[in-house]
Amino acid sequence: MPEEMLAVKNLKKYFVTRQGKVRAVDNVNFTIKEGETFGLVGESGSGKTTIAHTIVGIHQPTEGEIFFKGQSISKAFSGRPKILKKDIRIVYQDPGSSLNPRRSIKQILELPLRVHHICNSKNRMGKIKELLRFVELPPEYMHKYPQAISGGEKQMIAIARALASNPSFIVLDEPTSALDVSVQAKIITLLMRLQQNLKLTYLFITHDLSLMRNMANQVAIMYFGKISEVAPTVEFFRNPFHPYTKMLLSSIPVVSEEEEALKPKTVISRGEIPSSINVPPGCSFHLRCPEKMDICSKVDPLMTRLEENHFVRCHLYQEAEPAASKI
Amino acid sequence: MSKMTPLLEIKNLHVHFKTYEGELKVLNGVDMTIGEGEKLGLVGETGCGKTTTMKSVLRILPIPPAKISAGEIFYQGRDILKMKSNEVRSFIKEGITAIFQDPMAALNPVFTIGYQLQDIIKQSLKAQGQKRLSKEEVRSRAVAVLRETDMPDPERILRSYSIQLSGGMRQRVCISEALSTVAKLLIADEPTTNLDVTIQDQILRRLDKLVLTRKTSILFITHSLGVIKNLMERVCIMYAGNIVEAATTEDVFADPSHPYTRALLSTVPKLTGQGVSEGIQGRIPDYLNPPEGCRFHPRCNKAMPICKKESPPFFNVGNSHKVACFLYS
Secondary structure, eight states: OOOEEEEEEEEEEEEEETTEEEEEEEEEEEEEETTOEEEEEEOTTSSHHHHHHHHHTSSOOSEEEEEETTEEOOSOGGGSOHHHHHHEEEEOSOHHHHSOTTSOHHHHHHHHHHHTTOSOTTTHHHHHHHHHHHTTOOGGGGGSOGGGSOHHHHHHHHHHHHHTTOOSEEEEESTTTTSOHHHHHHHHHHHHHHHHHHTOEEEEEESOHHHHHHHOSEEEEEETTEEEEEEEHHHHHHSOOSHHHHHHHHTOOOSSHHHHHHSOSOOOOOSOOOOSSSOOSSOTTTTTOTTOOGGGGTSOOOOEEEETTEEEOOGGGTTSOBOTTTO | OOSSOEEEEEEEEEEEEEETTEEEEEEEEEEEEEETTOEEEEEOOTTSSHHHHHHHHHTOSOTTTEEEEEEEEEETTEEGGGSOHHHHHHHHHHHEEEEOSOHHHHSOTTSBHHHHHHHHHHHHHHHTTOOOOOHHHHHHHHHHHHHHTTOSOHHHHHHSBGGGSOHHHHHHHHHHHHHTSOOSEEEEESTTTTSOHHHHHHHHHHHHHHHHHHTOEEEEEESOHHHHHHHOSEEEEEETTEEEEEEEHHHHHHSOOSHHHHHHHHHSOOTTOOOOOOOOSSOOOOSSSOOSSSTTGGGOTTOOGGGGTSOOOOEEEETTEEEOOGGGO
């Protein structure tokens, strides 16, 4: 039985703006086991990145707690022990803006090695070469600057930088959404190989469900700051319950007939994510839901367990046993 | 080729860019035709010349640094590239319209949506030689065209600025603008890449329906093969400034022939979950010194000696299925 690596309990993150309070993350629960890839899917503005940032400590949670290897880590970045910063790393979406254009690749990769005392200055060059080998780039690259290399290679460097401090947990915040499919394939294969060789645990954030199908062990769908469905990947795609999940799955453009057969029957998508300040009462999805009932606009549904490890937050399945506290 | 009369015909288009380091040979003989009322998809990776092709057709390519060193573009039988700039305005801008990738950059942030949309409607009427409409009539047309794209509360949208709208709504405004002209050809340059799948689905459905009712031809530029499969009739696959395969959508997906098309299709993550392929070896060539012969040969797993010397012409492999690869010679 793999150990629990990360547990998020009743996590809330609100931002106060001039227009009002934005509930970016609202009561989110999930756990990630060691060696697993946990996928977080959702549209833009659904709070995926806020969760990622809260886990790495960029934001402090408004309420709720995050446990990493059994220890509570709900402190802001400045209050975190260095060992945590070494153990939890993040790869950002846009490698163009996450790498400093005025530092060479060598300098970029050197910094985490120095800060976390990974190796002494004599072995540092060797370690940098090793990191470049991990991401399958030639050692000459260490003298290049980020603007001299392609987008895919920049993302490889960002991954190498994340690996520099020998972390056990990496947050991947849409690492391939800015890249072409052929480059994406290369990076995903690399990430999966690294996970096996270095025993990493990933929190993988994306909005591409087909990619998620090939990458994650568990998938959670986020809508408007809340998780609406969580299940193991195979189960999730074979038997989606939540109307939003069905809508998402049916709107994926696919390339083969076998895939077409896997999609739930067409749910015409309509409407958009509501404004994050004027939250609609009840279930936040009811404005777009094709199976809306009266209760949906009044009461927010609770997380319900439908099958082993399959949880849904929808009034359609509310008669089953409520399990809000279980995940 | 189909019996349809070609609306747009691109012949052997070469576009080079002059830079400090030398001449970038980007487009290397692009051949493409779009029939009347046809839906054509143009697929390729970043940097393969899709947008350059589009800009050449619209005559908005910055010259210099760009240079059209060879080739012809016929629109309704007339060579666009030989027209004078005042002709371009009346001829192309009324006949060809475009939707760009980033709607935020396409809309002016200091004018209301209503101002911009009504301006286009007025210009379009003027170009058709119709008499001017009153303010109210123009406004009601603007409302009608917004409503056509499923826009909620069009009256409010007309009063707002582009920054007040979401990405999906901005893109719908751009589509409305494109549709308020009488254009025969709509060029959509990755109109949904910045949007979420559900919104993408909505916009594409709407676009498809509108194009169908108006019998507009559409050139849909994208790098998402899934979108192409659902919407387009015919596909051109582009690699490093060349069209490498052109066929009907069914043929391309059922029987991809060019090694590049095959590799590209295999890298798309599938819902069936059989894992992701390794990707394509190497990277897009340097346009300063593109490889001799077929531009794909350094990355091709089936490269033959001839591929290094000569650039392949089109070979027919089936009914209206053309492949630029020596494997089929």
